Amino acid sequence: MTGPILLASYPKSGNTWLRALLAGLEHGRVDINDMLEQFTIASSRLLFDQVMGVDSSDLTDAEVHRVRADMLRRVAEFERDRWFLKVHDARLPATPDAEDLFPADVVRAVVHIVRDPRDVAVSWAHHTGRSIDVAIAQLADPGQTLARSTIRMSRQLPQFTSNWSRHVESWLGATDLAVHLVRYEDLLADTTGALTAIAAFLGLEVDEAAIASTVEAASFSALRAQEERNGFRERRHNQDRFFRRGVAGGWRDTLSAAQTARIESDHGPMMLRLGYLP
């Protein structure tokens, strides 16, 4: 049995870029349309259905939620080598009686990537095709759940994220797990250094040349060129492109003063803690 390495983040915080970088190190090449298979999302409906022997679409959200940790255990039983799971769930109970989705006896390690919530809000607005004010409200909603829909089938199971601050806290405070924190902004400023540190944390045996070629293959311009050429299966229909800007601090030319103030008021303590406020 081998437990999963979780790539945990709030949405639009650099999880896709992190997966591209790890794809380069683990598989020696970066193909944005292979990453869903290389780094399955923990909330994959397909994975659940295959492992559990019932259709999650015939189950209630509560029935699904109750057994997700068990599903992880079952997958881990069959895994021999290092394997990764993308995660957008908060490590919080979605209901008062819910069990820990990611128990310490199953999870091997966590790479936790965070990003300035002012940039997350702008990116989330583009991703969902909603206004920035709606995005800001969702980042502040303690009950926020992704892929929760009763009128259509989602390829993913519902994921309780709560609000941005609680989400980040749930992984920062996971002292029973081995968690390596990466700030998107640091990954951007010194990709080679940050990736070398991630590789060391995960015990990957890679040399400088492999890191250098991966940084190149997973650069923003390279990923955007792949999307231009082949499309990207993780892009939403309302989006023109998934790889949009790839910068830190883009909120400065996008958010109004009032919008900025609202995010800073909603998430001030956690932004301070992560160095996003002076």
Place this chain on the structure above:
Amino acid sequence: MSDDDLLLCGWRVRSGLPLPDLLPWTGDDRPPDIWVRVGTPPERLDDLVERTPFAQIDASGRVLLTLPVVARYLITGGREVVVEPAPEAEAPEIQGFLLGTVFGYLVHQRGLLPLHAACLSIGGMTLALMGVSGAGKSSLAAQLVKRGHRLVSDDVCVLDTTRPDGPWVRPTFPRLKLWRDTLDALGIAANGLERNRQGREKYLCRTIAARAFSPEPARLGGLVLLAEGIPGRPPRLERLRGFTAQSTVAEHIYRRRQALALGRDSALFTAAAMVAAKVPVWALEPPRDLNALDALAEVVEELARR
């Protein structure tokens, strides 16, 4: 009692529970092939070869399926299902699992090949539409029914691979399970339709399915994989061959992992290889858009003419 027997995949079913989705049995006076009885399955099975929070499979091939607020089902030998409904369960929920997962186990125990596929008869050609949950099988099936084609099965397509002239489809029953967004796109009113689970907008469409249902076994003419479309890339249609075709069929065996626990690995491998050798397999990358259903249906109609 025997006057109330039912038809499922050519089998005579005698059920102590109402199963309004199944057609009445009109065949010969053979004894029932499958019995559904209300009773009390054991709390647990021993000597397990597979165990999930919902399903236990023992070394003799018995399956115990447990859905706490719906029912418990003991499935034995492809012949008998003992059902214990939960007090709070509604009839469509109890029937839904019986004609879904439980049915899948029965098919495996009886040695046939159940694929996760809808199946339609289009101008005399029988095509199965394979795909994972959410790939759009039922939506496309409903669209094809709307365009005048005949329904053979919705979620599970049962193949008999023992005949020398290729795989034959055993029609299941006239019912489509459709989510609310698909109903809206097809202009079907949700009023009066039963839901498959309380509180969810997944509906059981019987009237539309019954008018279009084709109960006669038919030789399979082709398999279409409904793959995941990639935004930014035009819809693609590709003929799969050789090992790719074979593994695509194998990957879409219904309840595959549990079937392997039932000891069916070599039988299923052989059956999937036979199907891929005798029948063309295509992969269709559709646009993921309910507004494109009509165009998608035209692609499938064109395949049926080949």
